Amino acid sequence: MVDPTPLRPASLHEEVAARLRTMVFDRVLAPGQWIDEMALARDWQISRTPLREALKVLAAEGLVTLVPRQGCKVTELSEEDADELFPVMALLEGRCAYEAVQKATPADLKQLRRLHEALEKHAAAKNVDGYYRANHEFHTKVQSLADNRWLDRTTGDLRKFVRLLRGRQLHWPGRIEESIGEHRQLIDAMEKGDAQRAERLMHDHLMAQLAALKALRAHEEAERSTQHA
Template sequence: MAVHVTQTIHRKSLHDEIVARLRTMIEDGTLQPGQKVPEQALAGQMGISRTPLREALKTLGAEGLLVLRPNRGAVVAVLTEAEIGELFPIIGALEALAAELACATASAEDIAALRDLHETMRAEHARGDEVAYRRTNRTFHARLVDLADNGALRDYYEQLHRRIHAARFILSKAPADWDRAVAEHERIVCALEARDAQSAGQLLREHLSVTAADAMRRALERSRAEE
């Protein structure tokens, strides 16, 4: 798979910039789960040597986004069924708490902006634009966590979410799963608009539980295909 980077790096904080670039490539699917990181190609396209690139790979390895294999390079991490089963309930609990807090702290304008994002997703779903939908969906959930106005919650969420991002937002959905997700988002937004913290929290837990089941099914299918 060819990987292309459009800009070389000039910023002073070279390490942080490389890490950010690579993290984005993993999160947007440019580097796919299970893919070997093409070190030489990336170093050339970024205009850097392989030494700072490898330091950045170590950082992403520590975050769980990459698997570092001695003398064989780095590979984008693939979540196992066990990891999905462990991580998704935690993310679900964090998003549920965020929704409950948002019911008390978010302004009417904040919730209206979340409604606008949902309506954008509905339009993307209607025209079958799954790439745009996944991007807006990421923004929707990140914005929801922001509305909780709790820095510690946001930090924990972002740290864990990087690990499950590919399993949650990159893989394509079956039509029925996509329809269901849109309907679930509608109920979540309605609960937020009603300031119904209990319902909003429960709906987020259920939403992430269904997403986890879907991700586990796909992980099982992938492992069987590799046998």
């Protein structure tokens, strides 16, 4: 017999997982940081059981790493991870742009234009955090417009790891100006219905992010070496 008891829309551990996920993406919990389970349980007034269940969910997603007998820490992407991840994302997001152009309605393109205008505003103000958030929203919308459940699933899963970097490449001098220039070309291709050009531009946009990230990391490493010399 089926249990007639109404189910809650979300169990406690799912709610906790959603909150933790947001903290990771917003870098409230930074990459490599150990998670203080006792402090979180105290602050949220919950037992450690739903918290541990939530951490298992995030571990399955790859956002946190469970270390036996030590605890749990936020996943930190290495340079090798970034080198391998961004080319794959470039292919996937390029395909998203291609299919989005083929399926987008005039109303969809108007919405994309509004998202682009938000990017323009943040770029002009050199607001890195605002630009990062608007950029994520723009890319997510393009992915949605592609309306391909297999592409959406794969791209969405990998986008979580890109979000662990939280737009660090935008801190490289001149990167915001370069990025908004790339977006201007992209929105132009999409509005003109040029799917192949949009695919190429989106691909190159992701690879430019990787190049800026590598330049930033090399600069930071050089500074550390100078300080320790």
